[in-house]
Amino acid sequence: MFSPLVAAIRTPDLRKKILFVIGILVLYRLGATIPSPGVDYKTVHACLDEVSQGSSANIYSLISMFSGGALLQLSVFAIGIMPYITASIIVQLLTVVIPRFEQLRKEGQSGQAKMTQYTRYLTVALALLQSTGIVALADRGQLLADCSTGDQILADQSIFGLAIIVLVMTAGACVVMWFGELITERGVGNGMSLLIFAGIAARIPAEGKNILDTRGGLVFGLVCLAALLIVIGVVFIEQGQRRIPVQYAKRMVGRKMYGGSSTYLPLKVNQAGVIPVIFASSLLYLPQLIIQLTQSSTGEQSSWQRWINQYLTDPSSWVYISVYFLMIIFFTYFYVAVTFNPEERADDMKKYGGFIPGIRPGQPTADYLGYVLSRITLPGSIYLGIIAVLPNLFLEIGNSGGVQNLPFGGTAVLIMVGVGLDTMKQVNSQLMQRKYEGFLK
8 A cells, every 4th residue: 555655755756746745735734824914813712612512613614624624713724725626616517508618628728728717717706705704704703603702803803904804815715726736737646635635634633632532532442443434435435436348449540450449438436526515515504604694683583593503504403414415416416417428428439439339339328328327326426425424423422513524534534535545546657657567577
């Protein structure tokens, strides 16, 4: 397992890339601990300790997990990488709706560069919107509503002071986006994924110590054992593929013969990745956010607000768990249908003389691919739903501040294992490019 990493460290150019990635991650974690100007850092930490068992920290727990806890501390990198992820998903979904984006996607490298530019612009807009909302909640004392001194988080509550905090957070999100692109271009692995990995991994020691102090060594050992079993299950499913055999017919191009080879088309069991979990989590946080924004100054709630608080904001509620699970299944099918086009794959195979044995090229191939994809998407969506709701089912065991903040299960493990596997695959591929051992033996 560690032999490719040792070999990469011994290779000079790969060692430079790995050290470059580590340096960027250190800068990222440093920016996540530096408070924004006008924020009372001592009051923020006192409030975080006070509301660790409350519900107000759950509003932005997904974004807080991606930022390594920097969001609720209102640091320079409080927004983190979430605006870029959201912008990338939106641009990717718009390729199906807007013909211009579809045309850019087919233009190759130049079109991809244009779509990347659109993603950056949208990232800045989303970062500005998110930072404005977070600062507004902090100014009203509703970011950490369970804290008695929640309205004293911001030392300077003037319009100018609030604008400075918003601009600093927006600029921090742009810097984080730049960090991710630098890692992708000059380092090893996907930059955005590695930043998320670093944010989640940074919280594991504190969360583990919290469980150890509050629940004792026996429960901590059981949690670690459960985390190990979850990691094994996630690795097993993430590596699972349905390999569809593809045969390429022989064809003459000039005086040379091409084709005649056989390969396979891999269809992953978890074709959608962690995107459905992000969609479902984001939508489930909207009701709680709406309640906080519409709550009266006296704290009285209407009947619909009480119903939402009872069923849609309590992570241990069976209504919450059921809705969360069903939304993940829906978004899994939706995202796979958007990102994988059987007709396009069938046309590409037909263009290059490829066919599936026993299946006619063209529309029959597209129908077969759609049939297989729909069958393997069902277990993939159920797997995603089970992994995502595990922290909800074991909420009292984790005793964490938020469901998504629990680093030993659910979305956190799914992201960390996926990023780890992808990074090691890229390290192996770069080692294979430098050492052609197979040709020398």
